[in-house]
Amino acid sequence: MSIPATLLKKLVQIPIFQGLTVPEAAEFFEVALEQTIEKGRTLFREGDEGDALYVILSGEAAVTKKGIELATLSTHAVLGEMSLVSPGDTRSATAAAKTDLTVLKIPSRRVQKLIKADHLAALKVVANLAQVMAQRLAAINDRLVGGDGKKKASDGKKEELADFASILNRWSF
């Protein structure tokens, strides 16, 4: 479907679509389909095959795992992005419409085709996705060792200076 430029401009501000020019975004979203989901219906279930990525255009969706609500996502949030890089893997959580929901559905098979054809926009999206994943992984690692991701980042400078001081001590001037 073709998407109006005003919406494209908003979409390229979403982290995983950052760096796309508006014409590139227009090409990329060419493969997208708009869907509406009534309040209470599910978008996908935990254990389903992951076959698409969704961008919420309006409304709210609840993400749950084993019945426990993990998050509420709203306009311009992205769901199911893992399916872009590992198509066929099962969904790790359930997403359902909390209100009436409008989403853009981007089938991962069609994105895979774009990637195979070295389509610049698709490659940019995958690169962004890798970055998002890396940040999440770092946050998980921090949580595992008992630290708080945000606090670590602001302490980094102090440690860097302390590391430098210990290098200078090792060189013993």
Added chain:
Amino acid sequence: MTSAEAATWYFKKAARIMDVGERIETLLATPLRTVSVQVSIELDNGEIRTFKGYRVQHDNARGPMKGGLRFHPEVNDDEVLGLASLMTWKTAVVNLPYGGAKGGIQCNPADLSVKELERLTRKFVDQIHDVIGPTRDIPGPDMNTNPQVMAWIMDQYSRYHGHSPAVVTGKPIDLYGSRGREAATARGLLYVCREILRDVGQQLPGTRFAIQGFGNVGSHAARLFHEDGGKIVAVSDVHGGVMNPKGLDVPALFDHVKKNGTVRGFPGGAPCRNEDVLTADCDVLVPAAIGGVITKQVAAEVRARIVLEGANGPSTPEADEVFEQRGVLVVPDILANAGGVTVSYFEWVQNMQHVTWDEERVNGELQRVIKEAYEKVGQISRSRKLPLRTSAYVLAIGRVGKATVLRGI
């Protein structure tokens, strides 16, 4: 590669050997402040001309920043930045309580009258007087600037801030200048040369020197090495050179230069080209002219066992590697020619304390400073098995780094 680029290259090499990390490397390499001004003056014929002026202040962790001011048609901000950082490392190697800076005005002083130069200098001071000062940034002489230019800077700065002789060094002796300043760089070469010769089990008397460049550094070096019993076997300047394996008659050579303005044509030896001096048969080579003269090819043919870098950046990094492989000992510029800035520091100390030292005291203190710096660099070189240049940069980065850490960012 310019001497500024070479300095940056050597800094990076040492920083990576120390493994300080990318962000600390950036912190140490980035200048504190870069000032760029347009200096407009009226020429004697009534025309208005606008010149570009720069002052780059690289690092002040160890103290007020210090560095020369040059007048040259090819002055640009990149080069000035490289040279400003070179001053940070140089002042740190000899442990002066200074940081590094450099400045310049893009002009050809040969095209300007003395009155025009004075107007240019004063106008430049008008535009930078609020960022320099005895406790901020202290300019000194460099390419095409002399004690008279320094006197104008002192005077112009003092109009804004009251009597301030310590705002600039390299002033005339009659206006708060220091005794021993003129020969200071060469004297530093002499002192460091005595130390390294002792380390290799040789004495200065009888040692054979080849000196490229016969300006302030080269000529005083020839005189001082000669007075100490050294044999000057080759000298040169831009016009040409002269060689004598038995040693040149140095007092007669000075008479010749006084009369003719060049060493070329001196009858006491065989004529040669300027570049031939670099590969002359000698024990110690003193490149004291311009940067970049010792390339990889030249380095392979150098016959000296020791290279004393009187100029800034005379050896390219490729040449430096050749020297390392061949076992030629290189006393790097940031140590070898630091005598100049050291006596500039003494001038500043005398000005700050309102006292005057005699030449004996200046030379004695200079010897102490150079000797200590050489010993420290030598220690690092031996314990870490690094060449003298890398060791000097390691020492400098260590000192600047410690001050930075202690003060906090």
